[in-house]
Amino acid sequence: MDSRSWLVLEPDPPQHTLPEDLRARDRFGGRDCGWVAQMRPFVRHFSRPGQCVFDPFCGFGTTLLAAALEGREGCGIEIDAGRAELARERLRRHGIDAPIAVGSLPHAEIPRAIDLCLTNVPYFGCRWPTDEGDPSEGQLYLENDYATYLHRLRDIFHAVRGALPDDGFCIAMVENVVIEQRMLPLAWDLGQLLGGLFVAREERLLCYPREAQALPAAATHSNRSHEYALVFQKTREAICIASTLSALEAIRQAGFAFELYGSFARWLQHGDAESPRPPADADLLLPDDEARFNQLLHWLHERHFELSLWGEPARPPVRLDRLRAHWFLRAQRRDRLGRLVRLDLSLASQAAA
Template structure:
């Protein structure tokens, strides 16, 4: 991907396609260039919203040590089964607001935010399930907790790349990407934005209710303590 501010994604590499998660997770093919660009072999990469474990598959392919957090026990177990083919990756059933990792132990954070206003897990009883939050301010407050916790476990100089879309819900424009960036900027230094464009039609159907064919990648960095 290099330093281009935008990139058109053509589809997943068939070797890593996961039909049962179509439309609900990212692609290994879009994550690998980011991992190569922003980390070194052996680095520890954290996905705080690991879902189906796609980031960890990309880490395995690129010889990085991936750790995924997933608050849903069922989804975490599904990801673990997928990752059996990729030794060395760790999937934890854990709340991203309370990551069970030592401070300053992570070299890179890479993930897709659980978007506000989808039809996923709307009635979840799992504490920490951001998809279930129906109040926007509650959702942003939860993101604030997540970003504070992630910052503590990032080493100084580590970067984070988080994917998010603006939304249109019930005819109302919700500036989710911009609000998420504002909250992220309370904890890390915002450094860039990238845009991933999908070569596919937009749709208000399906669990993600995705009415955009692009998403923002928010790039931020943890500054050393003396700065």
């Protein structure tokens, strides 16, 4: 992979495509089987030989085959038991023994320790042929509500984040979709969702060779011959010390009581003698006063802080029992120079527990 922001992909050679007899055994004809060529550059660039590449939407094992061809291990999770077995058989024909669990995150268990997550997300709004039976229960394809679909994606990638090592990459292939002549910004919504869990690093535009046709005047549709590869990393993003101190002073001046603890408090006391890397957040302990806590949240919201509970957007009022269930609420803001302020708000009673 080089520095170009786009990749032009060529179809897989016959030896890497899904065999026709396996495709015929899939009740949907393997219509959403991805390309090995799509995954190989990312396997090669974002993992090392011998490391494990994980796909939480394993499908026909395309990512795992790409991993093996690049000298990596692979494992996956697939909700459809029939497809999981087809993937295993496909891989066995290549002499590959990669574990594939049946189910879905966050409930299923990832089969082994992982180093890279590389996947193509199931698309919202797929229409299944009515004469070919129903897909497996719980399929993201089947979600009737877009907000619920995104919520489930957030839960899945939250589990991925927990399994990745520090500085590991999570790369998701996704395209904006058109439903009833209206574009649904799935790629951009997924990017925002993943941005609450990881640090956004880059993107690549994947281009597929498809025949073009002339359009009549004012027609808007395209041949949908591209996809985004969104590159995220599980890493500590350092906050701006000066901007954070300024925000904390403004909170105090507004009359809100809090106690600093954790890495930011230690940094203020010891500087870089204890840790060469600046802290990733400032931890605040607040009194167990629901009304006052929500006054602070309103104050932060009015100053354009983004509020979230484990990556899920939150708006005041927030009940304290909900806060306790999530342990902390995150408030963060980034200015035009990229300086980050990130505050993690917890209750004093939780620290004492």
